[in-house]
Amino acid sequence: MFFTEDQRTLFCQVVLRLLERFHQRCLRSILNIHWSDFITNIEVLEMAEADSIESTLLKIQLRWVGHVSRMEDHRLPKIVLYGELSTGRRDRGAPKKRYKDCLKKSLGACHIDHCQWADIASNRASWRLTVRRAATSFEEDRRAHLTDKTTAATVSACPASDLSATNEPAADVDITPPLIFIREAKPKKKKEEDLYNQMTINLT
Template identity: 65%
Template sequence: MTEKYTESIYPRVSPSALTFENEQENDYRLKHVEDVKYELERHSNIRKSLRKRYSNLNSSLDCSNYALNTVSCVSGVASVSLLSTVALIQVYRAVVLTTLLYGSETWVTYSSHIRLLERLHQRCLRTILQIHWSDLVTNVEVLEQAEIPSIEALIAKSQLRWAGHVFRMKDHRLPKIALYGEIRSGHRYRGAPKKRYKDCLKKTFTACNIDHQNWSDYAADRSAWRLISSKGVTLFEETRRDTIKNKRSRRKARAASAVSQDPAFSCRLCSRACRSRIGLFSHERSCRQRGHSLPS
């Protein structure tokens, strides 16, 4: 163990002293940190880690877009046409997603974390597929074109795989002790309890149509658990996409019924009804930018 690369992290209060015995050198104190890059953070909170990954990946995307645009200006070739779309998506899955979701097997995720990751996921896919916001392509359609699941489904798949792996471990292994262990003494601080990894895992089981009380019976067999997990994640992704589509269709139906009561604000280019005059003005400007013209 090297002193330079050895750090310590504690759940809440760090002890006053912690030394490491080294036969060649004197005792030294481990450096205490609040979080470890791409690994741990206090209270099982991944907010800082996700923010770091989000900013780093955004910077990488900006730099890569600048480099590709520079090459395209010199060679006269479109930037994305340097590689096929299939190859770009394969590189994205192999490099970007593996780095972005590193350690997601043990994450305790909230809806805010999922929204942040999904937003970055959509930005990368839309850049690869050359989809602009003015094309009016939904997020579900982007995933279908790229033939790639959502971030939430990828996290669920990794957590199910890790849960089965931990269950098949020996009883003396630390991951299994941490998963099945209980606190012997102590008290909880005032306020709502923190979300635990067990709670997150139970929610994943329910979403993937897996019995959370008898899941260990299936996890004992590795091949069977892999098949059940794959089917469960596929069902979860299909249900998620259908829910989003139905929610969007209901929202569009309500908007259409509200606009139909006052059809005075109708676009002269595409005949789309708007709710107000300023909305009609903005919509017609967007239509002109997309190349629409007045019907003859």
């Protein structure tokens, strides 16, 4: 089964969202947090002192590519990572993303220069420290973005909260009571009046 580039990206986003949801469910079960406690996902991660799935996958990817770059040149993983086809012709349309392209995107998210990462990865201890700091920075930026997004959604959901907090009416609010229209009763028809009069006479 073949996917287009947009479908593959969407599929990865859906899988990542499912993994994050499963991770949150496990943490909430361990910490005995009920849904009625109204605790956000960021607060759950802080209480558990854990990173998100996205940050963890990013750290694993960078550590693995550093390990591959330090391999000997005849090793198959390094050949696949750095190798290119000498002959061939690609189809029309946008080119499919390679692992290098995904790696370049991950390096950009961690603020690591994609032109110098191989030199840094040549030293194992230095590369592990760089990856650890980059993942921490990525997680902080991610949490800050989600916090701002939640705050903006909360403010937009209740824009009149400041107005209802004060007892004094605002200057631009019209406090004139609404007009009440009362419909006048229609006069009875002539036949109904005659019938009513006849019933009154018979009763008397």
